[in-house]
Amino acid sequence: MNRAIQTIILVISFSFFAFAESGSAPKANSSITGKIVDEKQQPLINVNVGLVGTSIGSATNHEGIFTFEQVPAGLFMLGASMVGYEDIRQEILVMPGSLNRVQLVMPERIYSMPQVSIIAQKKGIFESVPGSLTYINQQQIDQLNPLSGNEIIRRSPGVHVVDEEGIGLRVNIGIRGLDPDRSRTVLVMEDGIPVALNPYGEPEMYFTPAMDRMAGMEILKGSGSILHGPQTIGGVVNYITPDPPLSSQGSMSLRGATGGFFTGLFNYGNTFDNTGFYVSYLRKQADSIGIMNFTVNDLTGKIRFQMGQQANLAVKLGVYDEISNATYVGVTQTMYDAGGMYDFARIAPDDRLSIRRYSLGLIHNYFFSHNTRLSTTAYAYTTTRNWQRQDFAYSSFDAQGNLNPKPSNFTGVTWGDESIAQGAIYMRNSTGNRNRQFEVAGIESRLQSEWDLGETKNHLTAGGRFLFERAYEQRVNGTTGSASSGNLQEDEIRTGMGYSAFAHNQTQLGQRLSFALGTRLEYYDYERD
Secondary structure (H helix, E strand, C coil): CCCCCCCCCCEEEEECCCCCCCCCCCCCCEEEEEEECCCCCCCCCCCCCECCCCCCEEEEEEEEEEECCCCEEEEEEEEEEEEEECEEEEEEEEECCEEEEEEEEECECCCCCCCCCCCCCCCCHHHHHHCEEEEEHHHHHHHHHHCCHHHHHHHCCCCEEEECCCCCCCCCCCECCCCHHHHCCEEECCCCCCCEECCCECCCCCCCHHHHHHEEEEEEEEEHHHHCCCCCCEEEEEEECCCCCCCCCEEEEEEHHHEEEEEEEEEEEEECCEEEEEEEEEEEEEEECEEEEEEEEEEEEEEEEEEECEEEEEEEEEEEEEEEEECCCCCHHHHHCCCCCCCCCCCCCCEEEEEEEEEEEEEEEEEEEEEEEEEEEEEEEEEEEEEEEEEEEECCCCCCCCCCCCCEEEEEEECCCCCCCCEEEEEEEEEEEEEEEEEEEEEEEEEEEEECCCCCCEEEEEEEEEEEEEEEEEEEEECCCCCCCCCEEEEEEEEEEEEEEEEEEEEECCCCCCCEEEEEEEEEEEEEE
C-alpha cells in the first residue's frame, strides 16, 4: 500500500509562433462552415482548424466538418493542421451576414519525422489494425497536464501501471493481468524504435522516455502487435515525439513544487526549404519527493531532409542523463504500521542509480506510388546503468527464540523493531554495485501496400528486422556503506542476435467485414560469457 504524497505545483508556460495577424473588423452575424478531406476525398476527423491570429477555432467532427458562428466581417487566413498531413492555409473574405462554405484538401505529409506510427491518427488506419487500440494526442496530454507518464498510460482500458517513486522515472506496465514489473512483457518504443536495455535479453525499463516532451502515445493490444517485436506478449506502447514544424515555432514551460521539485522544458523548430529541424531540452530535479531526490537532463534533436518527391530521410539524436537515490530497501511491515517517522525515511541515503543513454535513429521512406511505400529504420543506442546499493540484513531469531547476532559488518544503524522477526533492518558497512552497460543496434525494412484483388481491397504489411545486442555486467563489492568501487565479484558479457520476419494482410470484404491474416517468425541466438 502506498501513502499519498501531497505537493503544491506552480505551472508557468508560454509559446511563441510565427503566424500572421489578421485585422479586426466590425462584428456581424456571419458564419463559416467547411469540410476537410484527404486526397482520396475521405473525411479527416480531429483536424485543428481556425482563423489565424484570432481565438476562433475548433476541430472537425466524424464527417470532417467544422463550423464557426458569429464571425466578424473581414479578410481572414483559414488554417488547418494535423499530425501526418501538410499544414494548409486559405484566404477567406467574410461579408456581413454571409454564410461561407469551403472545402479543403489536406495532402498526406510524406516526410513525416522519424517515427513508425503503429496506429496513426487517421480514420481508416484505426480500422485496419486488429486488436484493441488507444491513441492519446497532444491536446489530451495538455489538458491532463500530467506529472508523470503513468497518468497518461492509465487512460487505456486494460492497462495497469504501478508507481515506483511517484514521478514516473521508471514505468511498470502490465496489460490484461500480466506482471507489470519493469514492463518486461510489453514492447515499449519511442517513435517506433525500442528503448529497453536489451530488447531480447534484458527488456527491463530502467530507462523510460519522459512524457513531458511527447506529442502523443499509442497503445496497441491484441493480434496487431504481431507486426512488432520482440516482447509483445502484452502489447505495444509507442511514445511519439513532435515533428519539426513547417514554420518557426517554439515554447518554454516551467513547473515548480514543494520539495525542490522543478521541471523546465524548452523546444524550438523550423523548416528551411527541404530541411526541417526540432530540438528540445528537458530538465527535471527534486530534493525530496517522498524518499526520492533526482536530477534529469534530456536533450533530443530531429532533422528531416526531403529528397525529391518520392523519398525522404530523417535523423534523430538523443542524450539522457539521470542521477537518483533509487533504492531497493523498503520499510518492514511493522515500520509501515507504525507510520510517522518511517513514512518517508531515507533508510539508505547513499544508494545511487546513474543512467546515461545516447541514441541515434535514421528513417528512410521511399514511395513507389501513392499506395506503396518502403520504410527502412536503422538505430543504435547505448545505455549505462550503474547502481550503488548499500547492503543490509533483517532481524531474525534462532530455534530457541533468541535474537540472532547482528551482521559482522554492522554500521550501528538500525531501523524498525528488533523484537519481531523481519521487523528491523540492520545497515551493513558494504555495498553491492550492479554496474551494467548495454549496446543495441538494429535495422528494419517494412513494405506497406494497398492492392486490389477483383472487387476486394487489401492492405499488406511485410518486412524483416535484425537486432544486435550486448550487455557488460559487473558486480563490484564495496567495503564501506557508500563505496562505488571495490572488489570485482562477477563479470559477464551477454551477446545476442535476433532475426525476425513478419507479414500481415487485411482483406476488406465489405463495409462492416474484413479478414486479416498475419505471422511473425523470430530467431534469437544468445551467448553468455
